[in-house]
Amino acid sequence: MRYNPIRMTAPIACAALALTACTAEEPEQTQTPLEIGLEATEEDEARLIAALAEADEVGYEITGIINRLERRCMEDKGFSVHDETIWYQPEYVPEEEEDQLEFDAPTDHIPTAEEAAENGFMVWTQTFDGSELAPPDPMDEQMEPYWELLDGPFYELPTEERKAWERAYEGVQTVKWRDDETSDDASRPEPGGCYGEVHRAVYGEPYQWSAPDETEGYFSWAWGEENPLYAGWNPTDHMRAWRDLTRDEEHAFLTCLDEGGNPGWDFNDDGYIDTFFYLHALYPQDPANAGIEFDPLPDWQLALMPEVPSDAPYDYDTAFATELALAEDFAACADGTGYREAGETRWRALHIGRMLEHETEVYAWQEKMNGYLATAQDLLEG
Numbered sequence: 535m536r537y538n539p540i541r542m543t544a545p546i547a548c549a550a551l552a553l554t555a556c557t558a559e560e561p562e563q564t565q566t567p568l569e570i571g572l573e574a575t576e577e578d579e580a581r582l583i584a585a586l587a588e589a590d591e592v593g594y595e596i597t598g599i600i601n602r603l604e605r606r607c608m609e610d611k612g613f614s615v616h617d618e619t620i621w622y623q624p625e626y627v628p629e630e631e632e633d634q635l636e637f638d639a640p641t642d643h644i645p646t647a648e649e650a651a652e653n654g655f656m657v658w659t660q661t662f663d664g665s666e667l668a669p670p671d672p673m674d675e676q677m678e679p680y681w682e683l684l685d686g687p688f689y690e691l692p693t694e695e696r697k698a699w700e701r702a703y704e705g706v707q708t709v710k711w712r713d714d715e716t717s718d719d720a721s722r723p724e725p726g727g728c729y730g731e732v733h734r735a736v737y738g739e740p741y742q743w744s745a746p747d748e749t750e751g752y753f754s755w756a757w758g759e760e761n762p763l764y765a766g767w768n769p770t771d772h773m774r775a776w777r778d779l780t781r782d783e784e785h786a787f788l789t790c791l792d793e794g795g796n797p798g799w800d801f802n803d804d805g806y807i808d809t810f811f812y813l814h815a816l817y818p819q820d821p822a823n824a825g826i827e828f829d830p831l832p833d834w835q836l837a838l839m840p841e842v843p844s845d846a847p848y849d850y851d852t853a854f855a856t857e858l859a860l861a862e863d864f865a866a867c868a869d870g871t872g873y874r875e876a877g878e879t880r881w882r883a884l885h886i887g888r889m890l891e892h893e894t895e896v897y898a899w900q901e902k903m904n905g906y907l908a909t910a911q912d913l914l915e916g
Contacts, residue, residue: 571887650861798840
């Protein structure tokens with residue numbers, strides 16, 4: 535399993551050994567991230583790949599050392615049986631170079647022609663009759679060691695002993711806050727216990743962090759220096775910018791669906807067309823749900839999909855064939871209108887452009903990360 539603890543905060547800088555020799559030219563400040571990304575060279579991408587690979591490795595090493603320091607702290611406090619899920623860390627597997635910059639554009643929710651012909655939208659895998667036919671989820675196998683930890687000796691301890699462990703690990707105030715159903719984010723206490731002690735030793739004091747698109751009053755505690763690449767970055771604004779760039783292709787895609795006999799579909803605010811609820815309604819119901827009335831979908835969601843046929847649900851084979859046919863139409867329109875190609879190109883360019891735009895700012899942050907690693911190593915050896 536690939537471990538990627540800081541992908542969303544990956545440093546965009548030269549690899550550590552090359553920091554002092556980095557000579558990347560500054561892009562013109564008048565250029566937009568899209569323009570910078572579209573003009574990026576193979577050398578630019580190679581430099582980003584090296585930075586992302588180093589970020590993965592450094593982040594993995596820091597996490598591993600912190601886990602060991604926390605365990606030592608807990609054992610110094612007299613605990614010998616632990617909640618091992620807290621420190622679960624899958625084996626580190628470096629990502630292939632060609633995959634390092636594979637950003638998942640919103641267009642990826644539309645299957646390719648080959649995927650559509652074989653598996654449709656994969657909705658069938660989540661139906662009563664189709665679930666047993668579904669291919670195994672690779673994530674299930676990767677997470678198997680974690681699920682096994684849930685059956686460990688810690689969970690056989692009396693409730694009060696487990697609670698004592700939690701207080702020692704997270705701090706009395708944090709456990710009290712989490713257990714209080716009336717607690718809100720504004721009253722979230724600073725991290726304490728061994729978790730707080732170790733993180734303070736490595737990173738210094740925590741700071742309150744909230745995402746730009748979160749409601750007022752929400753925050754979490756964060757450690758270390760925030761990656762300048764994402765400081766103040768709003769994913770919602772990023773999505774809007776991408777949709778503005780692909781508006782013509784998006785419209786052409788919907789027109790293609792309408793003219794091809796699939797009217798009634800539309801994109802949601804996240805840039806996706808959600809086919810799940812419509813297609814799931816075509817399949818036979820789970821017998822366990824017979825007679826149960828489920829809440830209807832909200833009006834805004836119904837407005838983004840066609841009306842479910844009055845003769846649904848169908849038998850499984852008919853529903854499956856309908857799903858595949860719809861997926862093939864989606865794939866053909868995505869390719870035929872240029873929606874897929876334009877969307878992927880511009881999404882990738884926006885990300886690369888933002889990375890290159892902030893590249894110089896991140897050099898110091900990259901050095902900070904290596905400094906945190908050195909501090910953690912010194913603490914482990916001390």
